[in-house]
Amino acid sequence: MRKLILIGLLVWMVSSVQAAPNGRDLYFQFCNACHQMSGQGGIGLPLSAEKLDDVSDEYLTKTIRLGRPGRVMPSFNAMSDAQIQAIVSYLRKRTDTQEKVFDSTILVGDVNNGKALFERNCVTCHGSDGSGQGKGTGVTLSRDRSFLVMPPAISNPGFQASATDKMIKHIIKVGRVRSAMPSFGALGLKDQDLNDLVVYVRALGEKAKQAKRESIPEEDESMSHVVESPYDFDTTVNNLKQAVGGSNFRIFPDRFLEQGLTDEFSVNKRQIGIRFCNFKELYGMLKIEPRLGVVLPCRVTVMERKDGKVLLVVPNLRVVSRWFNNDELENLWNQMEEGFNEMIEEATL
């Protein structure tokens, strides 16, 4: 009897899974946390009528499928075509918009003129490399909310693969409603100038791809750095505090690893977290990636083992950084990693 019930329920579940996907439900499950149901955006870009009016369904489909590598927008490569189609249809219905179709003609132009035009008109917002100037994408946390959209990373491989030349040209020509992006057609750029700009945007995409290939480091795949101290527990803790104090951090009160999880008499006092923070850096980082709190604050744990060995343990920030899929943080992660290493080295010299 039990088996029969189980089989019945399984059949029901499988048939439910195979039913036509519901775009609203999928949007709720996978998009709402960043873009919100109303489409006003948050961590993610707004998905309002103004933003969807000038793009094709193919652009939306590829954007969902490919994401924006190195930014918060993930690649939903496990979704079926039907699921993505359902989300796109839901977006169209919700915003009461029609797709604008662009053919895939490759535009031809003068890359040098495109570069000159880009430097004159676009770098202030999009950055000289087209990466959007390292300001994240969505509008959230303490960020300036007067802009509906932060300048997108037009050199990003996800954008490059999703947008056709003609779509990019159209947006440059007409601008974006309720954003800082003006209509360059209205500002006097000629048709060939627009083509030249598109050609240069493509060149930026190629350059970004090349830079990414060259910057892939040899990965240290361990989750943490574990260093054995030559000193006893108390000396190691004191050395570490001195090293942290000399590194422009605010030091928080020490916390035992088990503190708060058991009563104060039972807590293991030979496992202590030295915690510290630079609020200026934290503020800058949270503006780029609001979810960073899941790995903060900075902490070095000092532990005395049963055999008397004293260990210092820190997370491997190069591994942690990959969880956020955000290239903009790369330099900051590297700086923090170096800072951690220097402190540990100083404490164990």
Added chain:
Amino acid sequence: MITRITSYLSLILLLMVGNAFADNMVMARVPMKADLTFEHLKDAIEGHGYSVAHVQLCDGGMKEFGYKSDLYRVVFFGKIEEVSHISEDHPEFVPYVPLKMTVVAERGETLLSIVNPQTYAVYYPNDKDMQIQFARWYNDILSILSDMQKITGEKVSMQFVN
């Protein structure tokens, strides 16, 4: 028997979700103001047998240094026996315990984020105990977020990203 069937179904559902979208972060949007969400979240965590070890007031720290911030807190939670066991057998994992969940205000709503414990599993491919531990945390996190849904009376949107 019903309990067992429910367990089977939960496991199947979890496996389905995990296989389809096994990603590095679990996020949830709660349609409730952050200060209230924060209080309910602590209850939900404790309701699952975890202790809230402490709460980091990142917003307070930033304000103190002159940076404007909405409510931004990090809730640290865990179980003493799990943390003790990990620190004993896996000192390299100590930076990741207690577990941490961020509570971030976004206008009248709240975003909750936590590293998907399944992310850690790839570093312990042959360690059955740790695999079970990560699966258990993952299960509990989904259940905690599901409790938030019951508390708010509205569906909580969960997202698995990256």
